[in-house]
Amino acid sequence: MPIHLSPAGTPCWFELVSPDPERSISFHRELFGWQAVPGPAGGGGAYWFLRNGNGTLGALRGLAPGEPRGYWNVYFGVADVDASLARAEAAGAKRLFDPFDAPGFGRGAMLTDPVGAVTSLWQAANPGDAGDFVMFEDHAIGWVELAACDGDSARDFYRALLGWDVSESTASGFRYLYFAVEGTRYGGIMPMTKEWGDMPSHWSVYVPVPDVDACCARAMVLGGTVCVPAFEAPGVGRIARIDDPAGVGCYVIRRTSTTG
Secondary structure: OOOOOOOOOOEEEEEEEEOOHHHHHHHHHHHHOOEEEEOOOEOOEOEEEEEOOOOEEEEEEEOOOOOOOOEEEEEEEOOOHHHHHHHHHHOOOEEEEEEEEEOOOEEEEEEEOOOOOEEEEEEEOOOOOOOOEOOOOOOOOOEEEEEEOOHHHHHHHHHHHHOOEEEEEOOOOOOEEEEEEOOEEEEEEEEOOHHHOOOOOEEEEEEEOOOHHHHHHHHHHOOOEEEEEEEEEOOOEEEEEEEOOOOOEEEEEEEOOOOO
């Protein structure tokens, strides 16, 4: 699989933030074959790069002070993180931490968007060099999705901040907003309905796998939980959601379509 170079405005890095890093590392190693390679420890503590058989798909770290639970942190590439953060704040976002530097890698910032989801921005030190970053393949990240309490507000915020081309579909019987950059779809926005209850807005990642049902069965053997049983999404594929033993969840998917 070719190394993936993320254009500005697209997901460019993924962090599994776990309250129990060792349990999360063990689970994902056995389930997806991910190897956790120790990286440079910063002010936030230990940091591991996550690798599949072809390259690096993201990283894993523990909770930072003030983070109440585990989650997947999605970074979006920008040309100037400080200017983008200022625009985000002017549009209703709130910074979680001041911008930080990762020497040799780039500069980042974390914020909550206007619908309350945690989002991160990343300015690469060398935008033309993707290293060995992989995406859109089995056992890497293949899609990101924002479950938003206000889909229209989320759409307007990210379209203005990141330059997304947003399209809408109701083909599956519910409203879904796809976002694309330079003609490639990277993810979508799921407007949350009353059935979601009081769940806050949040980002999720999708991991393509060869067999969703087999993956769910294996996840349970490893101590995980299948919190959304496998189902067929018409025109998309077979999907399920699993939580690792530390409570951090992701979707797994086997696509039947390359368009969504």
